[in-house]
Amino acid sequence: MKHLVARIHPDDNVLVALQELPIGTPVSSNGTTVTTTERIPAKHKLALHALAPGDAVHMYGVLVGRANSAIGAGGLLTTANIHHATDSYDEQQEQRPAWTAPDVSAWQGRTFQGYHRPDGRVGTANYWLVIPLVFCENRNIAVLEEALMSELGYGRRQSYQPQTRELIALLRAGKSVEEILAVDLDPAGEAHQPPRLFPNVDGIRFLQHEGGCGGIRQDAQTLCGLLAGYITHPNVAGATVLSLGCQNAQVSMLQAEIELRAPNGLGKPLYLLEQQQLGTEQALISTALRQTFAGLMLANEQTRRPAPLSQLCLGLECGGSDGFSGISANPAVGHVSDLLVGLGGRVILAEFPELCGVEQELVDRSVDPATAERFSALMKAYGDSAVAVGSGFDMNPSPGNIRDGLITDAMKSAGAARKGGSSPVVAVLDYPEPVTRPGLNLLCTPGNDVESTTAEVGSGATVVLFTTGLGTPTGNPIAPVIKISSNTALARRMPDIIDVNTGSVIDGEETIEQAGARLLDYVVRVASGEQTVAAVRHDQTDFIPWKRGVSL
Template structure:
């Protein structure tokens, strides 16, 4: 049954509009009725009571704002009358958080790539990546030379040659813009010479030099994390020679992180080569040799306890926190209950829900670590003339997320209800199965880049406004908060959680369907939309200044 409004938590004093509400109509929710005093757009909230200046605004059972104007019941909650506010968080003396794990079907498996360190990949990819941005052009040249022979197809525009010909013959701007140009429906993988390799990922970036030594070390640690990711079979690495991210530094960090590392890695240094042509030729030969090596591994059944699921959101809207994000939380809890791992990132989007996070930590040291990381991050934001309160983007605000605490309260739902086993800083590797936290920015790509560096072999990404983000190592599965988006941007959305808003499915039914899709994608039976589109975003988090 379709409903018009939603009171998310019994103690909330604002109500979510699930459709556009007109001035003068009366709506009912949670046993109470409300006269709407002005137009309330879908995804936005209206006051469930009269507010005076200074009154706290409650949603999800949490303080998410404070009124700085008087607001009458039935009036719109907006940036014109509410500002960001949170309740201070405290660390408890004892840690005995209890939760009831959901029942999961025993024996669920996916077809994965078993690595010598016990991890299991959902993909088997080869990376071609530079140690420094100076090598970006050479990465693209290797891609240009190799790709036609690898059999990995990306959709092309039909009739593009004819369009270029028309333009060269003086066709009008109007004729060119109205020309019928459509993407082909060719499959992602054609006749691949390396049948057990899921892709060669050519990565470019702007890190490795020109900044602090600490940033160079963090980048090397992050890149080493990519080589340790179970989805990565090996890599060709290009070095210029004089950069901060030295080959020796990278090799030292990799050896520290994984003394028994045994994946094939070929490193080439341009300043030691006879010519650029010879340098490229050597890198091409190494890449083909590496592909031959990792092509020997085949998929085999693996328990879903080997899934390491990254939890991310971007382009959020007013429905994200009541459909897509709680759905990801259900999946997170199911994966954890099955013995698997989930990683919740984006620390700026946990501002305002610290108490819930602290209460769920299994030990005091991790609670202290989380509090320290949040405080240090907040101080750096203020030193830059900003703050967590500025996290909501114009698109977030337009679609109903008016304070950072409101956005955070919904974003945190991705983490479900499981206890938090460990709090990790950027580039740190997993030590425990279960739910983990990873300190990353709210920037979608910096965060997904970091998630893969810490070991995720699959990423669930909720969005309400639509974003195409992908990753070179881990398949990114997009979950829309609303059905309008799923229909409008069907080429980037893998799963529609709008059925929950529309009342077509319960949260549990949607979780059943999403888990099945995850297993098919993890097994290589399907590709995520971002993979089909070749969306392989990679932005290392540079924490210090450029020098």
């Protein structure tokens, strides 16, 4: 049965409206009844008790703000009457009970069909990469894309060209601007393309970017680390790399980063070309086409074979969050995280600006003092760098977040952190370091969902679980991004980008554990190539490297 409000933690002094509450609506929580004194929009918060100026606001059992002015019991919390606030933290760990893993007996022995790589890792896809080492090569990358994609059967799946032709026909028929604007165009259709020449290759991905030269030398080193993460990734069969030759991001730098991630050898084809050595565009493109085609022939020899779920590496991400994300989609993902950790798999929780306010919990969950100290140091350095340029973590929530109930960064963060479940933190990684340990890993990235998703995959995520309350189309070039809706209205309004709906939790139809189990079953089907996610169907291949400047 659907309830009117939710109290997330017994220590909370605010309630979340699960539907719009008109003025004068009585609501109850654990024996306490309060009547709304104004209209409370769905996803927003109301005071359970009267708050005086300076009083603490608690959600998820942590401090998420303080009152700016008096708020009566049943009153609406807004950006005008509360402000962001968090408890202090340090790297000193408080003793916690030993973690109890969830019951994973239903998943023991379950496998997925994956691509087994020479380094022992297992991919959920099989892609070929074409990468520029510097932005100067982006044009040549585009030329290669034009030459290869359609001819090999990798053209876009949906075409809007017929709509353009329809508009041209209307113009030639003498239709006015007003008539053009009012016309209902025929739905977009499937783009015509030949069958794939290489059926075992999921696609060719062209990772254009704006880095590799200029900036500071550390930018080039970091970019090479990220690109090396993609080249060595288990979802990648091989790569073609184009270098100009004179840029900061040298081929030798990339090779060194690859060796750090693959000390026993790459074990897959890698073709490195420098334009200034080869000379003409004709020489560069023809050589790249020849080598890439040969690499695709080798990649096509790879086939899926069974692998245990412990071989999965999940990236945990959110974007376009709303006031329901922290009580439906994120905790459902958290349950998946705990299940996979219990099975021996790897999980990555990123977006450090969205861990603001829950730092002490993550410090306390760290497996040893060194891990706790590294997390604390990275968080403080990131926060200080934001303040140094006149910003701060408190400026993280977007207008969409605020409109839909996330009115302080701490409120947003406390809900976002639930994606990480409750398991111990086994490692803290600085961008773009790779994941090497089973369990929950924290990765320092921005809150920007494309930069963060790009980073998680670069660190090894083979599937990304992406929660959203407002709807965001983010995808990735090589890892399937599963889009998870926090509310049923979104899933119905944007079915073309949502893969899984956890609004069933808000609707009272499922528990968090039931939604999480359903989501893990979906993950296994995606990892096996049995289910294609919306972002892949739409060729949504977002790729934005982080230059380590302040990005919230």
